[in-house]
Amino acid sequence: MKHIVVTEFVSLDGVMENPAWTMPYWNDEIAEFKDVEQRESDTMLLGRKTYEGFAGAWANSTEDGADYMNNTPKYVVSTTLQNADWNNSTVINNNVIDEITNLKAQDGKDILVYGSAQLVQMLIQHDLVDRYRLLVYPMVLGEGIKLFQDATKTTLKLIETQTFSSGVIGMIYEPIRD
Secondary structure, eight states, X not given: OOOEEEEEEEETTOBOSSGXXXXXXXXXXXXXXXXXXXXXXXXXXXXXXXXXXXXXXXXXXXXXXXXXXXXXXXXEEOSSOOOOOSTTEEEEOSSHHHHHHHHHXXXXXXXXXXXXXXXXHHHHHTTOOOEXXXXXXXXXXXXXXXXXXXXXXXXXXXXXXXXXXXXXEEEEEEEOOO
16 A cells, blocks of 8 residues: 655745745755655655646756656646646546545555645545655745645654754654544
């Protein structure tokens, strides 16, 4: 059985939107934290906006990480996207929860969810998230889309923390289920 792993860059006040603000903090330690999650996964689950942004950035890239991003199977949850042209991409637009549950039931490694704020909220509401891998940045943005939106309720268990020289903290949490 696969696990759904939500991986996000967040500010101290929980904002995850458009994380270009994280770039000044990037270093080899953070790169290794991100590499681990890719080595432990074999599937991506993305919302349409994140999918389109990633496809634009990675489809023709030869940078580090491009092989993973371009060759890993990608499932895109969208009610508006009809075709997913980026390599190894499939659109999920009907019976979304059932399709994701079936994807989780397959053998293999983790399913990574990058960004995808609306999708993440749906996964949280349906108790489908198995792990959160968060990079928390030492800044307060004051506004923007937050990882845990108002009225979101979940109890988490801290599995691991890692402090990076840039001031960023890596935290891995798992939901506590009855």
